Amino acid sequence: MDESLPCSGRSIFAVLVGASQLLGLTAVVLTGVWMGKYHGGYAWDGSAQEFNLHPLCMVLGLVFLHGDAILVYRVFRNEAKRNIKILHGIIHLLALIISIVGFVAVFDFHKAAKIPDMYSLHSWCGMITMVLFCVQWVMGLLFFLFPVASSQLRAVYLPVHIFCGLLLLVMAVGSSLLGITEKLLFSIMPTYSLFPAEGVLANVLGIVLVCFGAVLGYLITKEDYRRPPNPEEEALSVHFKTLTEGGTPATP
């Protein structure tokens, strides 16, 4: 951890990172238990058990791993940037693959059960999130891991990439909450108001996901936890500022 943070700041940072991991893992376990215990477990045969892979994969890939892929820039903020970039890209690739499995699972199930696709707000939000997540991953790869763009273009795109990463994490959490509500109303609407165990478990899962997003959001946006700037980044930033403000590189 960064020595430039005061001791109390380092403790709070460590507690928040620990809390985020606990919340993220709890969300994955709760989703697994919900689908495993109350909806008959998992399969890959077009049945309702194939659908069950959808929430599990989305929470694991698009929420937990997506969040952790962003968090590596804070946790390993004093490591060489190239290594962190590769780790960031690898975790995102894993998140992408798992999300695609979850995505295929629900379309497969709908096809087998002749259920129409893409009519609900959950499906609209989820599809937008998924498409933008793929675009963000490809753009990140092209701009930062195998830089085909100029350094100026990269400097322009970086803050957009960072903002979109956090926005997509929030949209992934939001889409998950919509999915939870949809699933509960489709399966236990008559008894939901009697506080059955399944309803309470799924509601708690929703609140855990909100807390995960909130803690991640705080860790990612807090100024003190950002990577300390290095000379290469600063040079780039100055160059970009000069370009956009119409000055010359020598302008202070």
Add this chain to the structure above:
Amino acid sequence: MDESLPCSGRSIFAVLVGASQLLGLTAVVLTGVWMGKYHGGYAWDGSAQEFNLHPLCMVLGLVFLHGDAILVYRVFRNEAKRNIKILHGIIHLLALIISIVGFVAVFDFHKAAKIPDMYSLHSWCGMITMVLFCVQWVMGLLFFLFPVASSQLRAVYLPVHIFCGLLLLVMAVGSSLLGITEKLLFSIMPTYSLFPAEGVLANVLGIVLVCFGAVLGYLITKEDYRRPPNPEEEALSVHFKTLTEGGTPATP
């Protein structure tokens, strides 16, 4: 608008502020039309028409006005801070009053129709958002408008207040989306998959709310759009930094 922004930056800022207002107003109008046209309009008599005030008031108060109350710090960033604080407080007070009307409307309707309260994920998220919004408003009033706390405490609390404001806006948008899904599944579940006009309208409302949140989030978090620091704020910030890092005011 701030002259320190380059011309292109000022144009983009103006377009984004305009887009945010258009999206916010569109969301309020769509909610009004949805409840007015498809659910019989409005009343205050414990009927389903009283319930209809709930989504309208929450979208107007907890989303649109809440977002605009935050945005005044960006739009009027060169005005005297005290005036902006008062405007921020007044818009928030309006948001709070309208949200409380929307809040009472749904509980009144549930009581008259003997519908249980607080069992769904929407109600859990909405209640947490509403309670924290009240706490945030009171804390803001005590810390910043009638400052009863020391300047050190205010400096510690300010970034937390800013983060919580944005978090609560995101939670308000998320709770609204959950409410849309719940209302649609309670009222048009058998036909929702046939893309009826009501379903499409409510889905579009959801997407408009997401876009409003995304544009507001960008405007609020973008470094270039922040209020330029003034000497008073800087002195406070240095004092706080000194205190937390255990140095003396003279430490660079």
